[in-house]
Amino acid sequence: MAACLPGCPLGIDIPGFIRFLREGDTVLALERIKQENPFPAICGRICPAPCEQACVFQSDGNPISIRGLERFAADFGQSKAEKLSLALGGKKVAIIGAGPAGMSASYYLAKMNFSVTIFEAAHEPGGFLRYTVPEFRLPQKVLDEQFSQLKRWGVEIQTDVVFGRTMMTDELFMRGFSAILLATGAGLPIFSDLPGSSLGGVFYDKEFLYRLQAIKKEDALQAARRQMIGGPNTVVIGCGQSAFDAARLIVRLGGKVQVIFEGFEEQAGVDHDILKESREEGIEIHSIKALEMVGDAAGFVQGVKCRKLDIVDGKNGLKLEPSQDKSVILEAQTVIIANGQRPNDLLKNYLPQLKWDNDGSLWADAQSGMTSIDKVFGCGSVVTGGGSVVDAIAGGKAAAQKIIEYLK
Amino acid sequence: MYKIIHKQVIAQDIKKIDITAPVIASRALPGQFVMVTPVLGEHNIPMAIVDSDERRSVISLIVHEVGPATRKLGDLSIGESLYQMVGPLGRAAQMDKYGLVICVATGIGAAQILPVCRGLKKKGNKVIGIVGAKSKKVLMLESQMRVVCDEVFITTNDGSYERRGLASDLLKELLNRYTVHRVYAIGSVEMMQAAARMTKAKNIPLRVTLNPYMVNGLGLCGSCRVKIDGKHLLACTDGPEFDGHMVDYQDLSQRMNALESRSWENQPHPIVPRRPGFAALVKSLWVSAKK
Numbered sequence: 001m002a003a004c005l006p007g008c009p010l011g012i013d014i015p016g017f018i019r020f021l022r023e024g025d026t027v028l029a030l031e032r033i034k035q036e037n038p039f040p041a042i043c044g045r046i047c048p049a050p051c052e053q054a055c056v057f058q059s060d061g062n063p064i065s066i067r068g069l070e071r072f073a074a075d076f077g078q079s080k081a082e083k084l085s086l087a088l089g090g091k092k093v094a095i096i097g098a099g100p101a102g103m104s105a106s107y108y109l110a111k112m113n114f115s116v117t118i119f120e121a122a123h124e125p126g127g128f129l130r131y132t133v134p135e136f137r138l139p140q141k142v143l144d145e146q147f148s149q150l151k152r153w154g155v156e157i158q159t160d161v162v163f164g165r166t167m168m169t170d171e172l173f174m175r176g177f178s179a180i181l182l183a184t185g186a187g188l189p190i191f192s193d194l195p196g197s198s199l200g201g202v203f204y205d206k207e208f209l210y211r212l213q214a215i216k217k218e219d220a221l222q223a224a225r226r227q228m229i230g231g232p233n234t235v236v237i238g239c240g241q242s243a244f245d246a247a248r249l250i251v252r253l254g255g256k257v258q259v260i261f262e263g264f265e266e267q268a269g270v271d272h273d274i275l276k277e278s279r280e281e282g283i284e285i286h287s288i289k290a291l292e293m294v295g296d297a298a299g300f301v302q303g304v305k306c307r308k309l310d311i312v313d314g315k316n317g318l319k320l321e322p323s324q325d326k327s328v329i330l331e332a333q334t335v336i337i338a339n340g341q342r343p344n345d346l347l348k349n350y351l352p353q354l355k356w357d358n359d360g361s362l363w364a365d366a367q368s369g370m371t372s373i374d375k376v377f378g379c380g381s382v383v384t385g386g387g388s389v390v391d392a393i394a395g396g397k398a399a400a401q402k403i404i405e406y407l408k
Numbered sequence: 409m410y411k412i413i414h415k416q417v418i419a420q421d422i423k424k425i426d427i428t429a430p431v432i433a434s435r436a437l438p439g440q441f442v443m444v445t446p447v448l449g450e451h452n453i454p455m456a457i458v459d460s461d462e463r464r465s466v467i468s469l470i471v472h473e474v475g476p477a478t479r480k481l482g483d484l485s486i487g488e489s490l491y492q493m494v495g496p497l498g499r500a501a502q503m504d505k506y507g508l509v510i511c512v513a514t515g516i517g518a519a520q521i522l523p524v525c526r527g528l529k530k531k532g533n534k535v536i537g538i539v540g541a542k543s544k545k546v547l548m549l550e551s552q553m554r555v556v557c558d559e560v561f562i563t564t565n566d567g568s569y570e571r572r573g574l575a576s577d578l579l580k581e582l583l584n585r586y587t588v589h590r591v592y593a594i595g596s597v598e599m600m601q602a603a604a605r606m607t608k609a610k611n612i613p614l615r616v617t618l619n620p621y622m623v624n625g626l627g628l629c630g631s632c633r634v635k636i637d638g639k640h641l642l643a644c645t646d647g648p649e650f651d652g653h654m655v656d657y658q659d660l661s662q663r664m665n666a667l668e669s670r671s672w673e674n675q676p677h678p679i680v681p682r683r684p685g686f687a688a689l690v691k692s693l694w695v696s697a698k699k
Binding site: 121122123131160162165166188189192198199200201203204206207208214215216217220284295298299300345346349 | 431432435448450452493494495496497500601623624626628629631632633635638645663665666
């Protein structure tokens, strides 16, 4: 077995599709990918590529670019529109949330001739793919294509429906839905305890990305840019995918960015390519501990007080410790905090009988995928508490199979 | 879909709009709000549901035209439709039979206090309303308040109508005069802070409705975070009504100030644009040579 196979959460036949590509047959390669992954155009762009970490050439620092090959197959292997599924009329399934998990679950359910309806609270479907992944990483056009493909398969998508406010569980069961799948995701940033996080010019990563992504017009973008980016220097505190997304977005809007976090560069939570590209774009990455935000008299942030970290030889290899030097102040007119994410309390308030794990994620039975309410299932980030797009797609796929098993 | 069926100017820059929305009208409770997108590409605006009529499937909103998005909403004429509307969002106001209740509102808060007064009256409370406005020109919903409440006091800051003074001074006077069981306050941060100080001294429960900057109202971004009892909560999903004695008003005013009072729009942007490159130089030389 190839080394990269266990790396992929979806279990794509990686050597298989690469073999087709080598023979020059992109159509067959795409078909081979689509057996396991319904959205290669999305994964080919923003997947963190755990398969490349598992690749045998990883030790040379030069793994096979599986993600790039997948993107190539997805963009150039489209032969014809997939055939319509005409035999809809099976049991009805409601999916709450049109993010990656809901999308993949709807695909697999529609494939098995269930009639699927997705309820989405925002104006446009896509979840975090639409609202927090910047255009330069995933063009909205690609996302729209995926949804028109889903609609061709017979999936109905209703936007502006808030589960628990405009749409209730009883109403869904009354309308004949046999099961409900909660794929509401984990969109809310975990708030930080750093002093000064209420100052003007301090944003959380999701907040910053959401506010810029929701803008559709050029003049509104300029206005938001002037309101949100108060000066040439920006500091991003924390790491992870959305921290780097926000940093790279600011570079594109014309600012200078420093990303600071506690830990080595390998712990940044993003893959090698993104670190490399960020550095090429002029983003400075430092291992510094942020202590507090310094504000001016008007209540706007002026800088971040930090303490440098020393590399210390600990028991289990090298580790970082705060040094004894005096703290330094990094000048910043905008500060972005990336502190992780969690599911919001909308579901918790609406359905108090739902069981939650200690870390704030939804409890779902590992065997059946069902939550503590009968006929209500859970999948994606709301269950796992956050993860990459490929994990969410894999979660949706697994939940779809469990629902099919249950409704048989 | 969300068609405007009636529009009325009720004060300076303030309009009342009736919109058909069957689902929202059947579900809306006092204290809840909707997120309105007037036209494609505009911001979402959080707006309190002032009135909801289930039989006619109509909800009423009150628009204070202050920014580009609210102005666009006010400019829509009867018969036109909103681009999008989501709701009802937020939790309903806490309501029960308490006895004597005072409802204080200043400015645009009067639109939010009206459904609360109506709900409290329906539960069988005696309701005293206090409405504060800058001047008579911007005072609104006076007659509706007089219908709903048992007694209404009005103050204007410049003395152009009824009493001259602040709403919080009047509240202090009434708290001394009557045995009050509960106070609801909606409006400026200073007024709510003053109300919290006064009611805490007399040990009267206080409910306040906060209006921080809100982006989408679905609990996704955290822009509307407020500090309640040392914890960060979201006004969109946990509120907008909170216990008035628990709110960190200093933090709230700092955040409201940061997002509203100062904008960099009027100043030259501090980021220096990139110098034109070689191509621009060649082009300018080409143009001058042509001349």
